Amino acid sequence: MNEKTFQLMVSSKGHEWYTPLDLYKSLDNEFHFTTDPCAESTNRLGCKIFYTKEQDGLDWTKYPWYGNVFINPPYGSKGNVTMWVEKAWEYGGNDLGIAVLLIPARTDTRWFHRYIWKEKGVEIRFLPGRLKFENPEHIKNTAPFPSMVVIFRSASE
Numbered sequence: 001m002n003e004k005t006f007q008l009m010v011s012s013k014g015h016e017w018y019t020p021l022d023l024y025k026s027l028d029n030e031f032h033f034t035t036d037p038c039a040e041s042t043n044r045l046g047c048k049i050f051y052t053k054e055q056d057g058l059d060w061t062k063y064p065w066y067g068n069v070f071i072n073p074p075y076g077s078k079g080n081v082t083m084w085v086e087k088a089w090e091y092g093g094n095d096l097g098i099a100v101l102l103i104p105a106r107t108d109t110r111w112f113h114r115y116i117w118k119e120k121g122v123e124i125r126f127l128p129g130r131l132k133f134e135n136p137e138h139i140k141n142t143a144p145f146p147s148m149v150v151i152f153r154s155a156s157e
Helices: 003-010 022-031 081-093 109-118
Strands: 070-073 099-104 122-128 132-134 140-142 147-152
Touching: 022 070, 022 099, 070 081, 081 109, 081 132, 081 147, 109 122
Parallel strands: 070 099
Antiparallel strands: 099 147, 122 147, 132 140
């Protein structure tokens, strides 16, 4: 990966990177997703309910989540992964459904230790290697960070 691509992927300009389709299909076969609060009309992956960044899937009063939710939040400074992790934790922990996030494996962050690490009802799947994401211009690049899938379920499950 060249320096320009790396800077795009870690900057706020490059926060739209589409979920690798094979990974999504594998997770969807397992969880049967209903809602994607981080989609775009051009890259929605099959959820009946999806919200775009203009709609703001974090605003449950206007854009509620239903059933099992798939979340690949925008990365970079405008993405605010913390808010998506907190919402998923709240959703899964309140018996509303299962929330599945595809996020950077950043085990040194406050949000990882507050909402994920050693929490009841939370499963972490560290993904081997680095994912290949595609951006809106159909440029594919390997992520400059490791990724993980985090599953929030009710602690009673």
